[in-house]
Amino acid sequence: MEFAELEPELQQWMRSAIKGGQSRATVVDALLKAGYQPAIANAVEQCFHTHPPADDSPSTDAKGGTATVLSRQNPDTCFRTFNAGTGKISLGAQQVDVRFTIKQPNIVLFANFLADWECEALVEMSRSHLTPSRVVNAQHGEFELKSTRTSGGTHFARGETPLIADIEARIARLLGVPDTHGEPLQILHYPVSAEYRPHYDFFDPEKPGNQEVLATGGQRIGTLIMYLSDVESGGATVFPNIGLEVQPQKGAALFFSYISEHGKLDFQSLHGGSPVLAGEKWIASKWLRASEYPMYLP
Numbered sequence: 139m140e141f142a143e144l145e146p147e148l149q150q151w152m153r154s155a156i157k158g159g160q161s162r163a164t165v166v167d168a169l170l171k172a173g174y175q176p177a178i179a180n181a182v183e184q185c186f187h188t189h190p191p192a193d194d195s196p197s198t199d200a201k202g203g204t205a206t207v208l209s210r211q212n213p214d215t216c217f218r219t220f221n222a223g224t225g226k227i228s229l230g231a232q233q234v235d236v237r238f239t240i241k242q243p244n245i246v247l248f249a250n251f252l253a254d255w256e257c258e259a260l261v262e263m264s265r266s267h268l269t270p271s272r273v274v275n276a277q278h279g280e281f282e283l284k285s286t287r288t289s290g291g292t293h294f295a296r297g298e299t300p301l302i303a304d305i306e307a308r309i310a311r312l313l314g315v316p317d318t319h320g321e322p323l324q325i326l327h328y329p330v331s332a333e334y335r336p337h338y339d340f341f342d343p344e345k346p347g348n349q350e351v352l353a354t355g356g357q358r359i360g361t362l363i364m365y366l367s368d369v370e371s372g373g374a375t376v377f378p379n380i381g382l383e384v385q386p387q388k389g390a391a392l393f394f395s396y397i398s399e400h401g402k403l404d405f406q407s408l409h410g411g412s413p414v415l416a417g418e419k420w421i422a423s424k425w426l427r428a429s430e431y432p433m434y435l436p
């Protein structure tokens with residue numbers, strides 16, 4: 139949906155909300171609640187570019203104001219909702235399709251999120267920089283090698299290249315969460331037999347080793363896994379508690395969020411990458427936080 143196609147009153151409302159310092163998520167959320175279709179997020183994004191917030195109006199995010207959807211008690215409402223009837227979502231050159239949705243846990247599979255050339259470019263940028271993937275030890279907070287995660291990976295800072303900036307803007311438009319809430323983009327490579335055993339992407343707040351990761355950007359609230367390759371055999375993303383298996387398809391993206399109503403962590407979101415049996419698997423993971431995540435860690 140193009141900003142220029144909206145009714146003048148709506149354009150005016152959007153301009154003043156943005157000039158007044160409302161965040162993208164707040165504006166999109168208000169419009170969805172008013173009954174607009176999710177594609178309205180496109181128009182909001184365009185409006186942000188053409189009518190950026192005034193320099194002297196601090197954003198409600200920065201003030202921690204109550205209008206900020208992401209600072210609510212119940213952060214799951216900050217994501218747009220999708221259903222089987224959502225239809226095509228126009229994101230720049232990509233016409234994204236919703237393939238299926240599950241409500242609990244909240245899972246959505248999108249087809250055609252990335253173009254083939256974008257998948258190939260991300261793989262080529264990463265191939266020579268892979269190091270063994272690590273996991274955070276929830277007891278003492280160190281990042282360590284474990285047999286439960288045997289992929290190789292690398293990461294890119296937000297906006298590190300024009301392609302990455304473009305994909306991050308697309309994610310923000312699709313999900314209705316500002317790109318500033320995203321961790322660096324992780325590129326993961328699974329050769330034959332590599333896997334990521336079932337785990338949660340959120341950090342258990344009860345565990346002492348998680349306090350440091352939680353202090354930067356707050357809790358993780360959702361994950362977008364972008365498939366950069368097909369896999370000849372094996373390598374599905376699995377949700378063992380609900381019996382779901384998603385076979386990687388180049389260009390598709392799997393979204394799931396794990397803060398259930400009333401801000402409770404959703405333990406049904408247990409998921410993993412099953413072992414690759416033939417061929418190789420490449421993915422890009424974008425983890426989203428409840429608050430802004432710094433560009434460079436202190």
Ligand SMILES: O=C(O)CCC(=O)C(=O)O
Pocket residue numbers: 334339361363373374375376409410411412421423
């Ligand atoms: O490899 C997969 O399919 C799952 C990856 C994953 O769980 C993650 O990146 O958090």
Ligand SMILES: [Fe+2]
Pocket residue numbers: 337338339361409
């Ligand atoms: Fe994960």
